[in-house]
Amino acid sequence: MSTNRWTSAVEQNPGHSAWYIERFRKMAASGADLAGEVRFVDAMVGRGARVLDAGSGTGRVGGRLAALGHEVVGVDLDPALVAEARAQFPDATWHQGTIADLPGVLAAAGQDAPFDAIVCVGNVITFLADDERLPTLDGFARVLAPEGRAALGFGAGRGYAVADFLDDARSAGLVPDQLLGTWDLRPFTEDSDFVVALLRRA
Numbered sequence: 001m002s003t004n005r006w007t008s009a010v011e012q013n014p015g016h017s018a019w020y021i022e023r024f025r026k027m028a029a030s031g032a033d034l035a036g037e038v039r040f041v042d043a044m045v046g047r048g049a050r051v052l053d054a055g056s057g058t059g060r061v062g063g064r065l066a067a068l069g070h071e072v073v074g075v076d077l078d079p080a081l082v083a084e085a086r087a088q089f090p091d092a093t094w095h096q097g098t099i100a101d102l103p104g105v106l107a108a109a110g111q112d113a114p115f116d117a118i119v120c121v122g123n124v125i126t127f128l129a130d131d132e133r134l135p136t137l138d139g140f141a142r143v144l145a146p147e148g149r150a151a152l153g154f155g156a157g158r159g160y161a162v163a164d165f166l167d168d169a170r171s172a173g174l175v176p177d178q179l180l181g182t183w184d185l186r187p188f189t190e191d192s193d194f195v196v197a198l199l200r201r202a
Helices: 005-012 016-029 036-044 062-067 079-088 099-108 130-143 162-171
Strands: 050-054 071-076 093-096 115-120 144-155 174-180 194-201
Touching: 005 016, 016 079, 036 062, 036 115, 036 144, 050 062, 050 099, 050 130, 062 071, 062 079, 071 079, 071 099, 079 093, 099 130, 115 130, 130 144, 130 162, 130 174, 162 174, 162 194
Parallel strands: 050 071, 050 115, 071 093, 115 144
Antiparallel strands: 144 194, 174 194
């Protein structure tokens, strides 16, 4: 059985989560644009949409979507990141748990309603253990509303080939609406080093 790469990083360096939190605090303080994914997701749903932030980290995406009036539920494996999200973005709902068991985590939290959109950013999908990938995508399909869509972004050279990812998505009942090379809508090509996949239920 392979190991979740985020869990492995924290085990090897107990300060990893604190470093990650501080990194994004500094980026925000410097005026870095941390909202590209937010603009993308906000444009693809109506006002007051129900949005799942899968692998929500410090809440930088889901928290801003909540501020725009969406009903946001975030799930992340790391309790330190969940605590930061709760502190920084109290208007959203944050749960600690693995996205490889989204239906279970959400059901335990009383979050049974389907989602109009799922957003999974920051290379989260590439941190999953190999045997967590298909269950995660299957979970996305199961909690997504019939007309909902999932937006996933990750580096194309981070150990999860785009072709393999799309095969796994199809096995989970998700098909691509669109593939892009950036969150600002540039096309995906053979030379793209990043992919933004917009998926819907088959």
